Amino acid sequence: MMTAVRITLTVNGTRHDDDVEPRLLLVHYLRETRGLTGTNVGCDTTSCGACTVLLDGESVKSCTVLAVQADGGEVTTIEGLASGDAMHPVQEAFREHHGLQCGYCTPGMVMAAVSFLAEHPDPSEDEVRHGLEGNLCRCTGYHNIVKAVMAAAKTPAAPRA
Amino acid sequence: MIPSAFDYVRAASVDEALAQLAEHGDEAKLLAGGHSLLPLMKLRLAAPTVLIDIGRLRDLSYVRDGGNHVAVGALTRHRDVEVSDLLRAEVPLLAHTAGLVGDPQVRHRGTIGGSVAHGDPASDLPAVVLALGGTLVARGPGGEREIAAGEFFHGFLETALAPDEMLTEIRLPKRPGAGWSYQKFNRRAQDWAIVGVAAVRNGGAGVALVNMGSTPLRATAVEQALASGASPADAAAHAAEGTEPPDDLNGSADYRRHLVQVLVRRALEEAGARG
């Protein structure tokens, strides 16, 4: 192992210090070091978006970010979206509008949608489709995902992570 | 997929990055957004033993008015290029095209400097810089130098940058009132262009091609035809001249030679309508 690097990451609001190998990918840090297995690995080639998390509020594919690059940052994963028992409006909308089938793409899809809505608070359907270009779903045909994101955009005072 | 092991150093300034490059030589690579380099390292197509992280040089993330040009810091991310009011007003071709790179997650990480320095013929922004006749500013041990975009791309993933140099700024000339167009043809939304065309027109025309050879290419035959009065359709018929497009799963070389003529015509027509 090459020289380990000390990093500090705030994950879902809690600060952690770790010594990590430079080549450790953020997704492996989250799943293995932190035990947060909600973030999935689909393709491992930056294509599918299953590994999407928020880094300092913006969607990133955590299979293509080194943990050391995220040092000092704030990461939000699917586990950190709800407040207590209250689901995030985007999560609620995915449930309400059946925006998932097998659920594998869902954590990444939800995180991408949260980031998208922060940048586009009042999107058109077309903008939603383009805004989710980085996330693939093999089940739903996207229809209900788009419906869910449109509905979430209309939720009053949707907290934007 | 996990990259092979490397040591990680972080540069706090351009000078520090240059010193680290000088110290580690060929073994080292600069890391900007990592969205070209890390995928290559995960596939073990690249295996630097030292990564010099320049991703935190926030003072190289800017869009500034330089009078007759707009200056963009090398570490400016695609997303920030896309939404820059100054670029939207003065160099709309660049702002628009930055919004077509990859997908939102890629645009949150990837930088214009990384894209240009990587020099991938399939990438969108190098062709835009070429069509606009931009200037690349590099710093090395001997100081700063300016390189014209037309002299920057040397071969497949090879540029005029020396191994001990770093790209710091991209300058795009303002072309008030110019019409422009970017035509990106792909099959899946997030993909690279199978063929792409960047065009800008006011008086003279700048036309550059994506994925039509081992480097981003200037369509000189098209530009010359326009200069001698050819219509967009007639000029576009010259689009494949001097190109050596790849043959791959997305299309044969012949298909690309045909496609590029169609896309150049569309680009010239759209640029004409916008101008």
Ligand SMILES: Cc1cc2nc3c(=O)[nH]c(=O)nc-3n(C[C@H](O)[C@H](O)[C@H](O)COP(=O)(O)OP(=O)(O)OC[C@H]3O[C@@H](n4cnc5c(N)ncnc54)[C@H](O)[C@@H]3O)c2cc1C
């Ligand atoms: C899924 C996916 C889809 C993509 N789709 C597209 C697309 O449609 N169109 C497109 O154009 N691009 C696309 N890209 C590439 C993306 O735009 C990259 O972000 C960009 O090409 C490289 O920028 P970076 O900051 O990530 O560079 P890095 O990956 O960090 O670096 C790339 C190379 O440039 C060198 N380098 C970086 N910065 C400098 C500098 N300032 N000076 C000298 N050398 C430097 C590095 O050492 C490395 O060799 C895609 C990428 C992915 C992962």
Ligand code: FES
């Ligand atoms: S696992 Fe990261 S994009 Fe597919």
Ligand code: FES
């Ligand atoms: S719900 Fe199965 S992949 Fe999207």
